[in-house]
Amino acid sequence: MQDILTAPWLTELIRTATNMYAHGWDERNGGNISLRLDEAEIAPYVDPKTVLRTVPTGFAAPELEGMYFLVTGTGRYFRNMQYFPARDLGLVRLTDGGLTAELLWGFDDGGTFTSEFAAHMMSHAARLAVDPLHRVVLHCHPNHLLAMTYVHDLDERAFTRTLWQMETECVMVFPEGVNVLPWMLCGTVAIGEATAEKMKTARLVVWAQHGIYGAGRDLDETFGLIETAEKAAEVYLMIAHLPRKQTLTDGALRAIAERYGVTPRAGYLE
Numbered sequence: 001m002q003d004i005l006t007a008p009w010l011t012e013l014i015r016t017a018t019n020m021y022a023h024g025w026d027e028r029n030g031g032n033i034s035l036r037l038d039e040a041e042i043a044p045y046v047d048p049k050t051v052l053r054t055v056p057t058g059f060a061a062p063e064l065e066g067m068y069f070l071v072t073g074t075g076r077y078f079r080n081m082q083y084f085p086a087r088d089l090g091l092v093r094l095t096d097g098g099l100t101a102e103l104l105w106g107f108d109d110g111g112t113f114t115s116e117f118a119a120h121m122m123s124h125a126a127r128l129a130v131d132p133l134h135r136v137v138l139h140c141h142p143n144h145l146l147a148m149t150y151v152h153d154l155d156e157r158a159f160t161r162t163l164w165q166m167e168t169e170c171v172m173v174f175p176e177g178v179n180v181l182p183w184m185l186c187g188t189v190a191i192g193e194a195t196a197e198k199m200k201t202a203r204l205v206v207w208a209q210h211g212i213y214g215a216g217r218d219l220d221e222t223f224g225l226i227e228t229a230e231k232a233a234e235v236y237l238m239i240a241h242l243p244r245k246q247t248l249t250d251g252a253l254r255a256i257a258e259r260y261g262v263t264p265r266a267g268y269l270e
């Protein structure tokens with residue numbers, strides 16, 4: 001067996017967590033990450049037949065039966081992950097139709113996965129249904145997106161249009177827009193189901209007065225998705241109180257979409 005701490009998927013996830021912390025998106029134990037892995041990717045590092053312990057998940061996810069996920073632990077600080085990977089991360093396989101997680105590596109002080117495991121796993125199931133290459137779910141608390149949910153209309157079309165207008169790149173990066181979940185109690189199966197429902201039509205789901213969920217095919221893409229929306233929110237907050245003399249018009253947004261071969265969410269442009 002090779003040393004799992006040298007696995008590229010593990011080192012990349014740690015780099016991502018460290019970078020998210022550096023951006024100020026993951027104060028204290030805020031934020032969580034899950035990465036879907038193939039058995040072929042984990043086999044050089046862990047024996048898939050050796051289960052260290054099993055943990056009930058509290059939800060069913062039959063679509064994810066037998067799938068492997070590297071996931072951050074509950075109560076862990078992204079700031080520390082690079083120093084304590086075997087404590088702060090776990091490699092799990094879902095079984096019993098998603099009701100049980102089998103721990104294959106990590107959480108070595110007896111800990112367990114993030115309290116948002118339901119939202120992560122249900123989001124994976126929702127995204128896999130529309131994109132078989134989907135692998136990553138990231139959750140964090142980016143300052144400007146969070147602030148925007150206090151002062152901007154939470155209507156998804158209006159929220160998306162404001163973000164698209166803040167930077168030329170936005171409509172290219174998230175042409176399907178940003179879905180918005182009004183405030184709900186976190187850490188529950190109910191918010192997991194609601195998030196997954198929103199994930200059917202967009203890779204970004206804002207949790208009002210809390211943060212954001214992003215989904216994608218790899219860690220870089222998903223990080224970049226959140227980074228782009230967060231930058232747009234920052235620009236919005238810089239100018240929201242000032243008279244706007246010009247903006248990105250719907251005609252401009254349409255031209256960007258045409259030039260770069262993306263399809264903006266139907267009905268979002270006039």
Ligand SMILES: [Zn+2]
Nearest residue numbers: 030031140211
């Ligand atoms: Zn959170």
